[in-house]
Amino acid sequence: MKTLDAPFTEAKVRQLVVGDLVSLSGTIYTARDRVHRHLNDGGILPVDLKDGAIYHCGPLVIRRDQSWAVRAAGPTTSMRAEPYMAGIIRKHGVRVVIGKGGMGESTRKACQEAGCVYLDAVGGAGCVAAACVESVGAVHFMEEFGAAEAMWELSVRGLVCVVGIDSAGHSLHADVLASSAARLQDLFCLA
Amino acid sequence: MKTANWERNLLDLIRRTSTDLPSDIEAGLRKALRSEKKNSHGYWVIRTALDNAARARGEDLPICQDTGTPIFHFRVPVGFDTNALVAVTRGAVSRATRRGYLRENVFDAVSGKPFYTNVAPGSPVIRIEQGARKTVDARLILKGGGSENVGTQYSLPDERIGAGRDLEGVRRCALDAVWKAQGAGCAPGVLGICIGGDRATGYECSKEQFLRKLSDVASDRELARLESRIVRDSCQLGIGPMGLGGRTALLGAKIAAMSRAPASFFVTVSYLCWAFRRRGMVLGPEGGLTRWLY
Structure with missing residues (x-):
């Protein structure tokens, strides 16, 4: 297994290849539907995402004493961010996008051109991911978007992912989509 | 009261x-683990899913x-x-x-x-x-929500997938739905399928199938055969756990049939993720x- 530690520089990210298992540590920022739309519409980004990581995730967090307790924090479907992702990667210098289910052609191109990777975390494995969260920093957009859509600053250690899209233009998801399309046609013929 | x-x-x-994965689903995941190649992506996904289930139960976490x-x-x-x-x-x-x-x-x-x-x-x-x-x-x-988003409804005949108004048409709808979902529904999931009904009752009935245990088979013999055929076929698509490639795309498929009007032949497919x-x-x-x- 490879390791990927913050800061997520272009040089580190360019070494990752589709299919690699990666253990990621550092600060990551959750962003899902509302935050992507907000940034796409030219909204203010309250953090610096240069050499940073976006995590497609709406965590389940509760207030405990004076701090936040992250009870589950697995990935959400990334494809819903596809219309906005490439622009955000290019504009803000994002190096790592973590999510589930893969992303499309425009994100693949942006990863290749701008030097970014897309990592698949295991969807549904909410408390395995939460166990990697060492601390919770600031939370943004809490009032407007609610806890599930807010931007949470999470410090993680050892979040294990697989490289779904690398910076050389390869996409595991595009490969699986194409090969499974051919097999679907074969299965249709076996009536 | x-x-x-x-x-x-x-x-x-x-x-x-929220915290305690049912034993039939956990057994289904263990079986899936045995069918995935060691050290493959599929194996890693299923192993993580099982670790997650144990942790959630043990620590009272969602x-x-x-x-x-x-x-x-x-x-x-x-x-x-x-x-x-x-x-x-x-x-x-x-x-x-x-x-x-x-x-x-x-x-x-x-x-x-x-x-x-x-x-x-x-x-x-x-x-x-x-x-x-x-x-x-x-x-x-x-x-x-991820699994809900990949639910879909077909109105047969559907020329795009060559599906006519028969059980072969239903099989094609089911496989097409699994293919379209790829990893987005959190595979390997379970399909709930309703043949007939209208647009609303079709979805309702398809979701009710998730109340059936994984071991439960349709009482109609033909539907029971189709249930196992769909699971077998879907696992040959190569989509695998979380759409990362591999052998297991579905843990189960549950089919029910209702009546229908002469003009309509709906096949409604609902999906429930492995976090069932x-x-x-x-x-x-x-x-x-x-x-x-x-």
Whole structure:
């Protein structure tokens, strides 16, 4: 297994290849539907995402004493961010996008051109991911978007992912989509 | 109605549904682990899913942060106070949210403003059926949004996939739905399929199939054969766990048939992720727990 530690520089990210298992540590920022739309519409980004990581995730967090307790924090479907992702990667210098289910052609191109990777975390494995969260920093957009859509600053250690899209233009998801399309046609013929 | 009794036990139903993966699903995941190649992506996904299930159960944590739409199915005696049942169910949902078993998961569809308790128009979903019985049968499914988004409905004939109005057409719909979902529904999931009905009842019936255990087979022999055929075929697509490639795309498929109008032949396919949260309990007339279902 490879390791990927913050800061997520272009040089580190360019070494990752589709299919690699990666253990990621550092600060990551959750962003899902509302935050992507907000940034796409030219909204203010309250953090610096240069050499940073976006995590497609709406965590389940509760207030405990004076701090936040992250009870589950697995990935959400990334494809819903596809219309906005490439622009955000290019504009803000994002190096790592973590999510589930893969992303499309425009994100693949942006990863290749701008030097970014897309990592698949295991969807549904909410408390395995939460166990990697060492601390919770600031939370943004809490009032407007609610806890599930807010931007949470999470410090993680050892979040294990697989490289779904690398910076050389390869996409595991595009490969699986194409090969499974051919097999679907074969299965249709076996009536 | 002894409100406190009911609310306490329904809260426990939500807690257990959110944190404790049913044993039939866990057994299905173990079987899937054996079929995936060691050290493959599929193997890693299933192993993580099993670790996650153990951790959630052991530490009383939600299996998945997306606690989805809570769908309650109640069977109650004739003359039972259903208004009071709805009120205590809403109360239990609100308490489960405060305690971190449910995420604050409901938003106003127009303004985008969050409802902090998960109690809102249309949430939770509550279905109540009366019948000749003495006890109350309470079942709950927490249906995640990713899996809900990949649900789909076909109106046959469908030329695009060459599906006519027969069981071969149904097979094609099911496989096409699994292919379109790829990893987005959190594979390996379970399909609930309804043949017939209208656009609304088709979805309702397809989701009801998730109340069946993984080992349950359709009573109709042809439908039972089709159920296993769909699972077998889908696992040859190479989509694998989370769409990362591999052998297991489905843990199960459950089919039911309804009547239909001459002009319509709907095949409705609902998907439930591997984080298959479904529990049930039998409650006495005063709301005391008699036994767990599943």
